[in-house]
Amino acid sequence: MGFWKSFFSSSDAASGQTQFEGEAIEGTIDRTDNTSRIFFSTDRDIDLYELEELCDAVGWSRRPMRKVKKAIQHSFLVTSMWQQRGNTKRLIGFARATSDHAFNATIWDVVVHPDFQTKGLGKALMKYMIRKLRNEDISNITLFADPHVVNFYRRMGFMADPEGIKGMFWYPD
Amino acid sequence: MGFWKSFFSSSDAASGQTQFEGEAIEGTIDRTDNTSRIFFSTDRDIDLYELEELCDAVGWSRRPMRKVKKAIQHSFLVTSMWQQRGNTKRLIGFARATSDHAFNATIWDVVVHPDFQTKGLGKALMKYMIRKLRNEDISNITLFADPHVVNFYRRMGFMADPEGIKGMFWYPD
Numbered sequence: 001m002g003f004w005k006s007f008f009s010s011s012d013a014a015s016g017q018t019q020f021e022g023e024a025i026e027g028t029i030d031r032t033d034n035t036s037r038i039f040f041s042t043d044r045d046i047d048l049y050e051l052e053e054l055c056d057a058v059g060w061s062r063r064p065m066r067k068v069k070k071a072i073q074h075s076f077l078v079t080s081m082w083q084q085r086g087n088t089k090r091l092i093g094f095a096r097a098t099s100d101h102a103f104n105a106t107i108w109d110v111v112v113h114p115d116f117q118t119k120g121l122g123k124a125l126m127k128y129m130i131r132k133l134r135n136e137d138i139s140n141i142t143l144f145a146d147p148h149v150v151n152f153y154r155r156m157g158f159m160a161d162p163e164g165i166k167g168m169f170w171y172p173d
Numbered sequence: 174m175g176f177w178k179s180f181f182s183s184s185d186a187a188s189g190q191t192q193f194e195g196e197a198i199e200g201t202i203d204r205t206d207n208t209s210r211i212f213f214s215t216d217r218d219i220d221l222y223e224l225e226e227l228c229d230a231v232g233w234s235r236r237p238m239r240k241v242k243k244a245i246q247h248s249f250l251v252t253s254m255w256q257q258r259g260n261t262k263r264l265i266g267f268a269r270a271t272s273d274h275a276f277n278a279t280i281w282d283v284v285v286h287p288d289f290q291t292k293g294l295g296k297a298l299m300k301y302m303i304r305k306l307r308n309e310d311i312s313n314i315t316l317f318a319d320p321h322v323v324n325f326y327r328r329m330g331f332m333a334d335p336e337g338i339k340g341m342f343w344y345p346d
Contacts, residue, residue, distance in 0.1 A: 070275040073274075103240060106279050141344075144315065158341040167316075167334060168323070
């Protein structure tokens with residue numbers, strides 16, 4: 001776990017600086033004899049059934065696959081997180097962002113498989129997203145956080161209601 | 174003012190139903206002898222200097238025109254509001270939305286020229302945006318509201334922090 005510990009040191013939690021090299025993070029995250037590699041991808045060609053399975057695992061309501069496909073296609077950034085063991089890879093995380101490609105990006109659908117939670121991977125996924133968005137010169141990164149993850153995002157450097165700005169929602173009747 | 178009064182009756186304020194026909198709203202909004210027409214457009218070919226002037230009028234910080242152009246180009250929906258008198262038209266309002274084209278849209282940069290505020294035009298602009306987004310089957314319409322406009326959006330049917338969901342921001346250091 002030494003690698004992960006140093007990787008997610010608190011000193012860079014809110015700075016937007018990351019210690020990533022290339023598209024992959026590699027590390028031994030199991031305490032078994034198996035060595036696995038964790039990597040990120042921005043490839044949008046994701047198996048939608050595999051993504052649905054991941055979202056099912058965290059208890060999200062199912063959404064029409066046709067719409068999920070469209071949303072992925074029209075997101076500014078799509079990140080998937082994978083575990084690779086030998087020749088097999090498993091989708092273990094996902095996040096995407098909409099954007100105007102200039103000022104604002106909004107992060108949606110952040111998910112980490114329960115088997116891989118509490119290992120710092122949610123944080124790694126978010127840091128990857130932030131780095132990618134910053135590389136595109138996006139300076140205002142926003143999201144809407146459910147109450148139980150507000151503190152997680154706070155630790156990542158996100159601020160709730162800065163200067164009294166309120167996140168607001170309109171739903172159809 | 175009768176037209177506007179009936180147009181913005183409270184009964185449909187939060188329903189998402191609008192009384193718009195076509196792209197234009199016409200109405201006599203002046204108490205002078207001049208008759209003017211107010212209309213909306215989703216044409217992105219907006220004079221950026223005219224837009225800057227509008228944003229200056231409400232005291233917004235200037236932003237690089239190159240980035241404003243890019244943001245307009247990559248927004249899902251761009252709405253401008255115009256006053257036409259004879260052959261001259263004046264940009265009096267603006268709003269845009271980013272989206273994944275499927276589930277979520279986020280409204281940004283809502284502005285109405287001070288000369289045209291308190292006439293229900295901000296509400297008309299927002300209703301136009303909501304109608305357009307609903308026509309595209311977007312069901313989750315979000316925005317980040319400055320404290321002084323939270324109640325304006327509330328009256329439009331937007332909810333702040335529903336179920337404890339928090340709007341959060343990340344800015345670079």
